[in-house]
Amino acid sequence: MAESLEQLKDRVTAYLATHLANDIDQPTLAASMRYSTMAGGKRLRPTLTLATVEILGGQLDADVMRAATALELLHTYSLIHDDLPAMDNDDLRRGAPTNHRKFGAGMATLAGDGLLTLAFQWVTDNHLPAAVKSRLALELAKAAGPAGMVAGQARDIEGTGQQLSLDQLRYLHRQKTGALLRYAVLAGGIITAQPEKVQRLLAQFGASYGLAFQIYDDLMDVVGTTAQMGKQVGKDAAEHKNTYPGLLGVAGAEEQLHQALHQARDTQTALCRLTGRSFAAYDDFLAYFKL
Template sequence: MTDTSEHFRRATAHQRAAIDAALSYYTSDFLGGISEVPERLRAAMRYSLLAPGKRLRPILVLMAAEACGGNWKEAMPAACAVEMIHAYSLIHDDLPAMDDDRLRRGRPTCHIEFDEATAILAGDALIPLAFEVLATEVRPPEVAVACCRDLGRAAGSRALVGGQMDDLAAEGQGLSLEELERIHRRKTGALLQVSLRLGARIARASDEQLEALDRYGAALGLAFQITDDLLDCCGDRVELGKETGKDAAA
C-alpha cells in the first residue's frame, strides 16, 4: 500500500465507518424482513456491498457536499446509492461472460461464493435499491429527482454500461489514445464524476461549482483508471486483493 493510500484511509476512517453502517442499514432494516427479500439474495447483496474497500465513490459524495458548504451526513443516502451502483457493476463485471474474475477485494467474487444466477440477481437488485434510497431519503423532492437523473445517466448505456460494452468489443484490438480515453471516461470516470455531482447537489451548489466539480471528476476518473491499469500490470495480487494481468491479457 502506498503512503498516499494509507493517508487517505486514515483521513477518511470516520466517514468510511459511517458509510459501512449506512450500507448495512439499507440492506437490512430498510430493505425489509425475510418475508420480503429471499435470504440468499440478501446475503449475496450484502456480501458484495459490504466487502472491504476504500469506499472512494461514496467518500467523494460526502467530500463534495462539504466542499460546497453542506453537511456530509445529509449526503449519506446519495453516497450509499452510488456505492450500490458501483457494487452491482463489480458483481456483473466479474462474471464469466465479462472479465471472469474469481477474486475481488481479497475474497472470492460473488458468483464464486454463491453462484452465477444469484450473483446476477444480486447485482440486479442493487440497481433499483440505489434509486429507491435516493427517492425516499433525499430532500427536497426536486433534489432527489436531479440526483436520480444524474445517477441514471452515469450508470446507463451512455456511460458506465456503454463503456463496459466498448471495453468488451475492444478486446484483442489495438486502440488509439482517444478511443482508450473514451472507454475510461465512460466505464470508470462517469461514476466518479457523478459522485461529486450528487454531493454538490445535496449541498445546493451553484452551477459554477457543479461545472468545476465535473471537470475535476473527469480528470480524476482518467487518472484513477490509468493507475488501475498500471497496478493490473505491475501490482501485487495479495496487496490488491484481486487477480492481476487480466487487462494485459485482453
C-alpha cells in the same frame, strides 16, 4: 471540522451495515447482496460525495448519507456483474471469492440487479428537496447507463483483441470508470444547491479523477500484486484488453496518469478561487495514486 477520509469511509460502511437488510425480502438474495457490499473496498465514490458536501457547507444528516451511500450500492452491482463468467470471469474480488463463485452466476446476477435498483430507491427515498432528488436520479442514471458506464463496458468487450487509439481508450475509460466518479463529485454540488459554474467544475474534477483512477488501475495490473489489489493481476495483457500500459508502456501510462492528476489539481485550485472555500480535503483522495 471536516471529517477525515477514513471517518467518512467508516460512516458509509456503518450505514450499509445498518440499513441494507431493511430493503431485501429474500434470505439468499440478502446474503449475496451483503456479501459483496460488505466485503470492504475503498468507498471512494460515496466518500467523494460526502467530502464535497462538507467542503461546501452541507450537513451529513441521514438523508445525505442515504443518497450518497446509494452510489456504493450501484458501484458494487457493477463489480458483481463485471466479475461474471460472461464478462471478466474473475475468481477473486477484494481478496475473497467473487460473488458468483460463492452463490452461483444466477444469484450473483440477481444480487447485482437488486443493488442497482436499490441504489435508485435510496437516492429518492429520503427527505432531500424533490428537485435535488430528481436531479440526482437523472445524473446517476446518465452516469451508470447506456451512455455512461454500461457503454464503457460495451466498448471494452468489443475492443478486446483490437488496438484502440489513445483517444478511443480515453473515451472508453471516461465512460467505464470516469462517469461514476464524475457523478460522485457532482452529487455533492447538487445536494448543496451550488451554482451551475461550481457544478461544472466539480464535474470536471470528478472526470479527471476518474481518468486517473482507471489509468492507475491499469498500471497496478502490471506492476502490482494480487495481495495489493485483492484480485488477480496480469489478466489485462493475457486477455488482450486495451489498457494504457498496453498501448503506451508503463512509462507512457505513468505520464498520462500525471497529466490527469495535474488537470484534477488545476480544477481543485479553480474551485477554491470560485467558491472561496478550501478544497484541501481532496488532497486525501489524490494521495491514493501511489506507484
